[in-house]
Amino acid sequence: MSYTLEFGELAQYVGMFGRGAALTLALTAASTVLGVAVGITGAAARESRSSLARACASIYVEAIRNTPFIIQLFFVFFGLPALGVRLDEISASVIAMTLNLGAYSTEIVRAGVAAVPRGHLEAAASLAMTRAQIYRHVVLPQALAKVFPALTSQIVIVMLGSAVISQISVPDLTYAASYIQSRNFRAFETYVVITASYLVLAIALRAALNATGRKLFARGAR
Secondary structure, three states: OOOOOOHHHHHHHHHHHHHHHHHHHHHHHHHHHHHHHHHHHHHHHHOOOOHHHHHHHHHHHHHHHOOOHHHHHHHHHHHHHHHOOOOOHHHHHHHHHHHHHHHHHHHHHHHHHHOOOHHHHHHHHHOOOOHHHHHHHHHHHHHHHHHHHHHHHHHHHHHHHHHHHHHHOOOOHHHHHHHHHHHHOOHHHHHHHHHHHHHHHHHHHHHHHHHHHHHHOHHHHO
8 A cells, every 4th residue: 555645735725724823822822821820810819818719729720620621612612601601712712721721820830839938938028018019029929930841831731732622613723734634635744744833833832931931030040
């Protein structure tokens, strides 16, 4: 059995590949900003004196970490309309990705918070800083600097996991692959290109985040 590779047949779909990659990165960027914000808030709730806040944060984290991302996506897109909340494909994807990243970020940031030396907290308290001020100006910068590599890895994982959003017809890279191979029947070539595209995106995203981390936390590192 012989198979002739015909990558040239994919040339006419370069624009579709590009748009799919751009949308994948755009969704990742949006969910990163929102997800990290959720993670910071969740970590604060987990360390709160309020038992209700701690319980809510714990339930959220455990619910997300112990269910598949695709189920979370389907719940947002197909389940919420039953309650009267209707979202388009893009909004549902951003929300699902944000909730997923937020849960993992909560535990990552919380680990960073726990690693902040207690003496720093006592010094800040001696300056009459409030708990909110201590968290914002003393704890959070140090915690984020310590866990930024872990956050970077989780963001890349979320970007790669976003491949399933094609299941609700979001025209990302995976959707482009399904569309293209269904028309030219060159599944091998199509998925080789898509695999290489995700690999390049993951490496580029990790490099960009690492560079951002070095710039943001350079003072702390010194």
